[in-house]
Amino acid sequence: MHRTTLGDFDLTVFSDGIYHFDGGAFFGVVPKVMWQKKVKVDQDNRVPAGLNSVLVQTGKEIVLIETGIGNKLPERMKTFYGQPAELLDNLSAGGVSPDEIDIVINTHLHFDHCGWNTVRSGDRIVPTFPRAKYYVQEGEWRHARRQFERDRISYISENYDPLIESGQMALLKGDGEIVPGISVRVFPGHTAHMQSVLLASGGRKACYISDLIPTTAHIELTWGMGFDLYPVDTIESRKKYYAESIPEKWLTIFTHDPQLPWAYVKRDTRGKMVTQALTSSAA
């Protein structure tokens, strides 16, 4: 289990399992001769991707960032991606019960980021985390509702609409603080309103950067995913992120890295982006 402290905060990674993406889609315009040096493909040209949620215990609140794929994926999508559905078991193994979660933050509403927001109970959809207040950007939800041909497959309304109707999910308008030390910051590119989650405690910072930089194999500015709706914005957002995260030594948390959920990202002497693993237990 990956666990560390950040000032007064305890951070633990809980995975919803490993699923599979087409390698070409995962690395966009980057040629396979380059990306295959970093990741191995299976017989169908698919690469393994992690589903890393992070539990933040502030001492006052228990906050869950992202909720994986969940267990409600339509059959057709299961054949593409699989449905590992491990998050609740992993939380339980770590001694965390769903009714202990105070806050859930979704960086965006793609099916692989908010799947465990809700579960089916008979013919009803109910919140998985009954006491939690959920947060997402309003612009992301409005985009999801428009059901554009390009990306409507990525949005499954039962992951969020029942929570919005019941008032349990708050729609944010841009950057802001959720609780002291936990704030969200919008980084356009993957979608127009994808938000990252910035954690700050005891003079240290970490950022759950979500699909702006999905894995450690995507840290170069131009290595965006094929799924990105606004690839030029992805590059500009990464520049903005690195301009703060590198000098201030933020710990970057990667949603989809199957091996390394967090690391420091920096430039080596030749200007190439490299990761430095977290070695001690304290960030």
Ligand SMILES: [Zn+2]
């Ligand atoms: Zn996404």
